[in-house]
Amino acid sequence: MLIAEVSEKFNLTPDTLRYYERIGLIPRVNRNKSGIRDYTEQDCKWVEFIKCMRGIGLPVEILIEYVELYQQGDSTLDSRKELLIDQRKQLAARMEEMQKVLVRMDGKITRYEQTILEKEKGLSRAK
Amino acid sequence: MLIAEVSEKFNLTPDTLRYYERIGLIPRVNRNKSGIRDYTEQDCKWVEFIKCMRGIGLPVEILIEYVELYQQGDSTLDSRKELLIDQRKQLAARMEEMQKVLVRMDGKITRYEQTILEKEKGLSRAK
């Protein structure tokens, strides 16, 4: 699969795909005889995984670490598991924070609605 | 309240507090006769609100807009409500996305645990 297709498929620019590879956010992609990237099924899975994790704000630095561990093989299974557990925990914490803010916003919105209603009432009475 | 105390209270550096004020992320804080910031209770509430909203990643740009609307008075009640509703919606969407990733991570972690267990079994049998 050529870079343009992968770009299309995952809605990431070719520049971003090359950048991800450059910094080790995805393993190196093989080139054909004329030096052009040819993404395997595996490569695409990595791209999808990384896009998904970046999408929720997981930092590039952590993901690079994960890819590095992966490339070192089975000896890093434990570290990779720990890394995931740690990130899962942080994710859950962020979600809790967001949940609180969501509730707070709901309260604020309700209060705005009331204030606006009262304004209108005041106006119609004054008519 | 002096900037140092506000900084302490909300765990934001004085530089960040000044920056927030400069860009209009919080309304202008009054200065005493010698030009030094003196935060009122109201100012502190703004700081807390902004810190909370920034904490979950609400962009500075949007918050500036909110503050601007606020400063224009009651005529912007509707716009402020709409802004909040819009941000609330986006927040909920982000949380859904995160929820999916959380589940995905859990699956990955479980699979790592299984793989590791199997490795161990294999080893002990080989002993």
Place this chain on the structure above:
DNA sequence: GCTTGACTTGGAGTTAACTCCAAGAGGTAG
């Protein structure tokens, strides 16, 4: 009256994560 320390301002520097660009090469259409 001079030093010290916390504050002021405007402006420059930093970091993360892209995003763009210039120079060059390979394959294909005319």
Place this chain on the structure above:
DNA sequence: CTACCTCTTGGAGTTAACTCCAAGTCAAGC
């Protein structure tokens, strides 16, 4: 064979959100 298109690389530029800095002011202590 030449033009054109898409790819390559290394490196420079951009954006958001701070974070740091230099030069100056002012009140308090000695």
